[in-house]
Amino acid sequence: MKTAIVTDTNSGITVEEGRKAGIYVLPMPVIIEGTCYLEGADITNEQLYQAMKADKDLSSSQPSPGDVMDLWNQVLKDGFDDIVYIPMSSGLSGSCQNAIQLALDYDARVQVVDNHRISVTLMESVYDAKTLADQGCSAVEIKEYLEKTAYDASIYICVNSLKYLKKSGRITSSAAAIANVLNIKPVLTIQGDKLDLFAKVRGTRQSEKKMIEALKSDIASRFSSIPNERLHIATAGTLEKKEDIDRWRNMVQEAFPESTVYYTPLSCSIACHVGINAAGIGAIVIADRK
Incomplete structure (x- = not known):
């Protein structure tokens, strides 16, 4: 076969x-001002970010x-x-x-x-x-x-702005306003199925530390029996600047020196929900690929 x-x-x-x-x-579709674009064919991440900065109406679609x-x-x-x-x-x-x-x-x-x-x-x-x-x-x-093996993975992500989570109804307008004033950055997690709130942290640097701590805890508990070669550590995000991408990946690499950490941009349809300059981290148990 x-x-x-x-x-x-x-x-x-x-x-x-x-x-x-x-x-x-x-390719997944993204809707901007009523027009459908296919990721990688009609629209790039950079073009989507520009649409966000211009405050255009956008959404993801099946x-x-x-x-x-x-x-x-x-x-x-x-x-x-x-x-x-x-x-x-x-x-x-x-x-x-x-x-x-x-x-x-x-x-x-x-x-x-x-x-x-x-x-x-x-x-x-x-x-x-x-x-x-x-x-x-x-x-x-x-x-x-x-x-x-569906649940042999863990993701944490911190969003830079609550605007798009508010738009999708995941948080209230009043909660978003208070969080913006206090510089609160929600750390979200996906442990299978839905996106859930993991922690509320003040400032980007503290949220990054929180994500790394959370992943270390998962590795020490849930993935403690997994050999290094079968546990991949990855970073992802909607970071616009190369220096921000490199800084985040290097920070995670230093925290997990036994792994080779890579970075990949989040897809346009995911970016529609997390906004610009979100950063994430994940651990994934892989199959034996020998």
């Missing part, structure tokens, strides 16, 4: 990066059923026997459940995975899936593995 791996740009993998790795990637099925049909035409489709967590979007319904028309040739991840944790799941496919695992076996 020849199994294809398919995901979307919420994984942090671009269409071009996916092509080089033998992975199909569906991919259309037609776009999802068009990609699946193309994959099958390319000679693959079956597909493993790995969208963002069902706890954060309805796109996963919609894909599960669409897959009913494909006679089990499309296996939709809900492994409760997004961004760097989803990225690592996709690369795990590709490794397993290359090792000869079936689509069903890959789906079972990814869902079994």
Whole structure:
């Protein structure tokens, strides 16, 4: 059996990066002033940030059923026997459940995975899936593995502004106003499914320290038995300046010297909710990729 791996740009993998790795990637839509743009095709992160600075009305959206099925049909035409489709967590979007319904028309040739991840944790799941496919695992076996290991990951993120969380209804207008006056930076976490409040910290530097402390605690407890080569540490964000990206990645690298820490930009559809200059950190248990 020849199994294809398919995901979307919420994984942090671009269409071009996916092509080089033998992975199909569906661009996610972003709506700005009523016009739909596809990530990587019609809009870049930098262009989205400029729209935010101009205070334009924007939101994320699910991919259309037609776009999802068009990609699946193309994959099958390319000679693959079956597909493993790995969208963002069902706890954060309805796109996963919609894909599960669409897959009913494909006679089990499309296996939709809900492994409760997004961004760097989803990225690592996709690369795990590709490794397993290359090792000869079936689509069903890959789906079972990814869902079994869904919670073997941890994410913390600090937003620079509460504007977009307020817009999405996650916090009240009064709470946002008080937080802005007091320079309170909420540290959020994803431990599978939904985005939850982890801590309230005054100032960016303190929030960065809090995220690193939280991840160290997770590694010392939940991931204590995992060897270093199977525990990836990643940073991500919507940081605009290279020096800010380098500073954040280097800070995390110093905190976790036994790992090789990388940085990846958050997708445009995630940026719509966290705003500009958000910074995040994650730990992910990966499959044996030898």
